[in-house]
Amino acid sequence: MRTIATTIAMVLVTAILLLILREVSRVVVWIIVAVFFAVALAPVVGWVDRKVTGGRRALSTLLVFLLVVVLLGGLITAFAVPLTQEGTKFAGQVPSLISDAKAGRGVIGNFLDKTNALHLIQQHQDQIKHYASGLSTPATGVLSGVATTFAGLVTIFVLAYLMVLEGPKLVTGALNLLDSDDTRGRIRAVAADCAKSVTGYLSGNLLISVICGVIHYAALKAMGVPFAGLIALFVAIADLIPLVGATLGGIVALVAAAIHSIPALIVVAIVFVIYQQLENHLLQPLIFARTVNLNPLTVLVSILVAVELAGILGALLAIPIASIIQVIARDLWDHRPKTTPTVGEDEVPARPTTPPDNGSGALEGDTHGDRQEPDHRAAEVARRG
Numbered sequence: 065m066r067t068i069a070t071t072i073a074m075v076l077v078t079a080i081l082l083l084i085l086r087e088v089s090r091v092v093v094w095i096i097v098a099v100f101f102a103v104a105l106a107p108v109v110g111w112v113d114r115k116v117t118g119g120r121r122a123l124s125t126l127l128v129f130l131l132v133v134v135l136l137g138g139l140i141t142a143f144a145v146p147l148t149q150e151g152t153k154f155a156g157q158v159p160s161l162i163s164d165a166k167a168g169r170g171v172i173g174n175f176l177d178k179t180n181a182l183h184l185i186q187q188h189q190d191q192i193k194h195y196a197s198g199l200s201t202p203a204t205g206v207l208s209g210v211a212t213t214f215a216g217l218v219t220i221f222v223l224a225y226l227m228v229l230e231g232p233k234l235v236t237g238a239l240n241l242l243d244s245d246d247t248r249g250r251i252r253a254v255a256a257d258c259a260k261s262v263t264g265y266l267s268g269n270l271l272i273s274v275i276c277g278v279i280h281y282a283a284l285k286a287m288g289v290p291f292a293g294l295i296a297l298f299v300a301i302a303d304l305i306p307l308v309g310a311t312l313g314g315i316v317a318l319v320a321a322a323i324h325s326i327p328a329l330i331v332v333a334i335v336f337v338i339y340q341q342l343e344n345h346l347l348q349p350l351i352f353a354r355t356v357n358l359n360p361l362t363v364l365v366s367i368l369v370a371v372e373l374a375g376i377l378g379a380l381l382a383i384p385i386a387s388i389i390q391v392i393a394r395d396l397w398d399h400r401p402k403t404t405p406t407v408g409e410d411e412v413p414a415r416p417t418t419p420p421d422n423g424s425g426a427l428e429g430d431t432h433g434d435r436q437e438p439d440h441r442a443a444e445v446a447r448r449g
Contacts, residue, residue, distance in 0.1 A: 093377060094216055098223035100381065102231065103259045104266040105132070109228050125229045129221075254395050261356055261387035268351035269304060272343060276303040276310060280317050283335040287321065287328035295320050305379050310343060356387045 085092060105128060113124040235255070239248045277300025284292035299313030314336040321332035358366075366386035370378030 090216070093374075094219050095223060096381070097377075098220045098227060100262055100266065100384065101220065101224040102227035103262045105129075105224065106228055106231065106259060107263055121232070122229060125225065128228075129225050250395070250399070254391060257391045258388045261391060262384045264351075265356045265384045265387065268348075268356075272347050272351065273300045273303040275347065276300055276313070276339065276343065279335065279339055280313070280332075283332050284317060284321065284328075287324070287331050289321050289324045289328055289332070291320070305376065310340060314340070356383055358383065358386055358390065362386055362390075 109121075109124050109128045112128055113119060113121055117124045117127070239251060242248050242251075277296045280299045281292055281296030284295055289295070295317055299310075299317055302309045302313035302316075305312070317332055318329065318336060321328040363383060363386070366382040367379055370382035370385070372378075374381075
């Protein structure tokens with residue numbers, strides 16, 4: 065009866081915890097993102113703490129996060145100014161573009177006329193208006209979404225700051241609860257490898273995305289494709305998604321170039337193909353080889369599972385999470401109980417050593433042989449007597 069009651073209580077507690085997690089899922093997502101940012105920035109704070117501030121952790125954390133704010137502000141400003149200019153220009157051209165498209169004139173009109181898309185749009189004009197009216201969102205909903213996003217970004221920033229600042233104290237306090245020095249050292253080593261994987265992946269993925277955006281911006285701008293900055297920004301953001309991000313962004317760039325002109329399409333297509341090879345065979349192996357050592361099948365499976373569970377956020381965090389799991393699994397395998405003694409890093413089975421023969425017909429250390437010698441001598445003396 066006690067076992068049944070315990071089982072029912074455990075099931076109820078588990079159900080309650082799942083309900084709580086469902087209600088606070090947004091906060092859980094913020095905490096997870098903050099953990100990854102804290103892990104990525106912790107080595108930088110540690111370096112500043114050793115080389116610049118002389119062990120003053122609070123000052124080191126403040127300087128690093130101020131630098132992050134300045135860099136993010138600079139990036140946003142660098143993108144916001146041209147995007148605002150191009151957005152204003154695009155807004156002014158929208159009426160003429162629509163009228164030209166309806167009349168079959170201009171670049172967009174010619175494209176729609178050649179692909180017979182204009183005829184299809186005219187045939188399904190009522191359905192398109194119906195769907196467009198259904199997709200309209202009240203202004204209050206938009207403002208609520210913007211406020212929630214801003215609150216989430218601020219919360220993530222504050223959480224990451226506190227995690228970096230108080231993280232060493234929490235880790236030390238948790239490890240002091242363990243009795244064995246070997247266990248504490250082992251956990252520290254595993255945590256350091258996990259942090260190295262996360263830091264390498266985040267910084268490397270961001271660098272690759274910047275390179276991707278710059279290359280596509282140069283190609284689009286050189287061919288005179290309108291709104292090159294906006295398209296290149298989308299390509300760079302899409303490239304953050306593993307495996308398929310660069311392809312999705314490149315397709316958008318190709319469509320924009322095709323609408324502009326055939327020569328632009330050819331040039332952007334060549335740049336797209338060359339960059340794909342460059343990223344897959346040079347940039348990613350060079351940047352990720354020493355930090356995220358995962359085979360392609362593991363990467364694909366982890367991304368598919370993560371996307372199914374958490375959408376785009378899961379795709380972004382799939383590779384570092386898979387790398388952390390791999391580090392922990394490798395440590396558990398290396399420290400597994402062994403039934404057969406092994407030698408060296410390759411774990412070659414140790415050969416049993418054969419004790420040398422002492423020349424008396426019995427092996428050295430054979431107590432049975434030593435015990436039989438006095439019995440034979442005593443029998444010989446009794447026979448002679």
